[in-house]
Amino acid sequence: MILTAPSFAPGATLSGDGVEFAVYSRDAASVALCLFDNDGDKELARLAMGRDETGFHRVFVEGAAEGTRYGFRADGIHSPDHGLWFDPAKLLVDPYAKELDRPFVHDGRLTVFGAETADIVPKAVVTRDRPVALHAPLFRPGGFVYEIAVRSFTMLHPQVPEAMRGTIGALAHPAVLAHLKRLGVDAVELMPVTAWIDERHLPPLGLSNSWGYNPIALMALDPRLAPGGMKELADTVAALRAEGIGVILDLVFNHSGESDRHGATLSMRGLDNLTYYRHVPDRPGELINDTGCGNTIAGENPVVRQLVLDSLRHFVRHAGVDGFRFDLATILGRGADGFSARAALLTEICADPLLKDRILIAEPWDIGPGGYQLGNFPAPFLEWNDHYRDDMRMFWRGDSHMLGAFATAFAGSSDIFSRHGHEETRTVNFLAAHDGFTLMDLISHTAKHNEANGEDNRDGHNENHSWNNGAEGATTDGAVLSARRADVKALLSTLFLSHGTIMLTAGDEGGRSQGGNNNAYCQDNAITWMHWDRLDDGLVEHAAMLSAIRRRFPALGKTAFFTGAGDIEWLTPAGTPMSVADWEAPLAGTLLLLLETMDTEQKRSVHLAIAVNRTHAGQPFTLPPSKGRDWVSLLSASLPETGLLSARAVEIFVERY
Incomplete structure (x- = not known):
């Protein structure tokens, strides 16, 4: 009735x-x-x-x-x-x-x-409302985020039961939790878990979307990832929380899988196309494509704003997640006059009683006019920092005049995040992400190799600031393999010792490769599946050590900018203050910096000394006099006061009392 x-x-x-x-x-x-x-x-x-x-x-x-x-x-x-x-x-x-x-x-x-x-x-x-008990987010800015593609992460895990592999529930398996705990992960960032559809060109190629950045339903979990529905996500969040690990969901509110004019009619298009999507003024038949995906969700429309807010509230109320990463987040602040940090949707997210204490991370760009907005999102949004990514890559590649950029990025990118009067960095530092080369592929390829994607290698970024250490791709040359391993260790050290929030993509801690594919969204197969048996345990242990060091010394993860009044010093390898000439030397690639911090192990204030050598030769260095008994190396367990820093290396020392 x-x-x-x-x-x-x-x-x-x-x-x-x-x-x-x-x-x-x-x-x-x-x-x-x-x-x-x-x-x-x-x-x-x-x-x-x-x-x-x-x-x-x-x-x-x-x-x-x-x-x-x-x-x-x-x-x-x-x-x-x-x-x-x-x-x-x-x-x-x-x-x-x-x-x-x-x-x-x-x-x-x-x-x-x-x-x-x-x-x-x-x-x-139809589902019944089953809210979970709400807790304050475990994750705080300055922590360590671990980016996971849910399906590929456990598809080949030997200890996860076959029926569980590739699901959200598999993340709660004891073997997976043990790996996350070993790395000292503060929060996992799950790439899209809401229901998505393949792009229409993929099925004829025998390919399928494995990343999920092509959503249809914004609240419903994809049944392939969550056969147990919202309860599976809630139970997994609870299991991770019990181990001190938060959960951040990567959500897509910038476009839908209904695509362009030639796309599918599945939901919003068939219900109210003019309300849900943005169109060229006075040309309602022409969709605005600020996303590169065929359409753009109209975040300025009150109906759409309510849908986005209700979606976010849904995942907090029914799964207890710590927060969200917003794909192509500039779209959320777009209106008829372009992007505004004071756009209604951004303002409402930040003010919502259920959302305002959650972690909010913006990918601060889209491809529309004025789409690049790094540093311009309102606090408390953290922002993916591609300047950090590119500057660090170019520094370690050996590009000229990069030492100053390295130091600025290393110290929290104040040039970007202080320009609106902020006193804390909102950077999310990363060297590699799902979109692009893996960390190992970055130092193993000078060019992308996306032939398997069926687009004649036209897709994906062309400029990756990458290098191959003397051979392109797979090789058995021992010298090349040794050089690559040293580079990965140096890059990991750079990331974990940098100021602000950091993000590592799953598998990069162990040398995961995608064979040079830098746009592997359509490879739901061994190209993207994590080969647990191939992870380099020595690299994993190196990352774990770095993570432990980061936790031990709060200055490494703090978000307040350095003042220069005793909290940080920039020195030459000889231990003398850096001069303008030292900073501006074209091929400068060595640096020693001192940080003042609390040592939670010694329970006292100490200095850290971080030595950086990007050159291909050993570098003599001299540590300044210690106020304690001596300096101790935290990565190699040696106790040098003077010595030789290995080629392509980062070392960190602490005063021992």
Whole structure:
């Protein structure tokens, strides 16, 4: 029996005697609710929905219960040139769907007007509200973030049961937890776990999207990653929290997998294209493509803002996550006049009672006009710092005039993050991420090798500031392999000793390679799967030691900028203050710096000495007089006061009392 709608929230809301379904559409002539059997295959009923004064179409279904499978159909004008895509033959997924009964699969019928799609489109599943106990985030700025592609991370893990591999639940397996604990991870950052669809060019190539940056439903977990639904995520978050590890979700609110004009009609396009997506002014049939993915979600629209905020609240309330990383986050601050740090959506996220204490990380760029906004997001947003990435790569590659840039980035990039009057850095330092070369591939290839992606190696970044140490790609040359290993150790040391928040991509601690593929989003196979048996345990141990050092000495992870009043000194390898000439020497590549910090092991204030040598020869260095008994090396366990720093190396010493 259908009753008068009691005006609950968007989506499907359970009450004592049924479910109210509500979906927004400003321009549809009518919207119908479609109910399906428990298998999601047979349509049992098609119910007309009533439109209220706010533009929501609602219907209350008495007797409907948890587990009910449903979708929508929207009828109206089909005129793509006017931005109207109504087609009652298309089953549409609820933008507020909390659970789906199957993954998305691309099919040509999704793009054809009048072609029925109910048999290929996932059905939303009515769920019961099951909030978890909320805790303050474990992660704090200045910590160590470990980026994980959920599926590839455990697909080949020998200790994870085969049935669990590639799922969110596998992250809670004792063997996986042990690895994260060994590394001293403060938070895992999970690449997209919400439901996504393959880009339409991939199935004909026999490829599939393995990263998830092509979403359809913004709240529903992808069934391939979370067969146990939201409970699986909540249980995994709890298991990680019990080990002192937070969880950050990488979410995509900048575009959807419905793509461009030639893409699929699956959800928002078929319900209200003009509301959910941005269009060229006065040309409603032309989508704005500030994302490079075919469409741009209209974050300035109040309906869309509510959807984004409700999605974020959903993952906090029902999984207890520590925070979020926002893909192409400039889109969140875009309006008719371009990007603004005071845009309504950014302001609302920062002020929301449930979100304002969460960790917020922006990827501060898109490809639209004025899209590069590094350093311009409002506090407390942390920001991915590609200047750090590129400057550190160019320094270690041997580029000229890079010592000053190295020091500035090493100390928290004050040139970027202090320019609006801030006294703390909001940098997220990284040397490699999911998008681009792995750390090992960075020092093993001078050029990308994306032939397996089926685009004749045209895709992916062309300039990676990379080098190959004398041979391109795989080699058996012992000298080349030794040089690469030394470079990875030096790069890891640079990252872990840098000022501010740091991020390491899973596997980079052990020399993971993708064979030179720097755009491996479409390789759901051995190219991206983490080969646990191939990880270099010596490199893993080096990363673990660095992480322990970072935790022991708070100055390494603090976010307040250095003042130069005794808290940091920049010295030559001879132990003398750096001069202008020292900084500006074209090939300068050696440096000694002193930091004042607390030693949580000795429980007293101490100095650290960090020696850097990017040259291909050993470098004599002299440590200044210690106020303690002597200096002790934290990475090699030696006790030199003067000595020779190895080629292509970073060393750190502490005063011993």
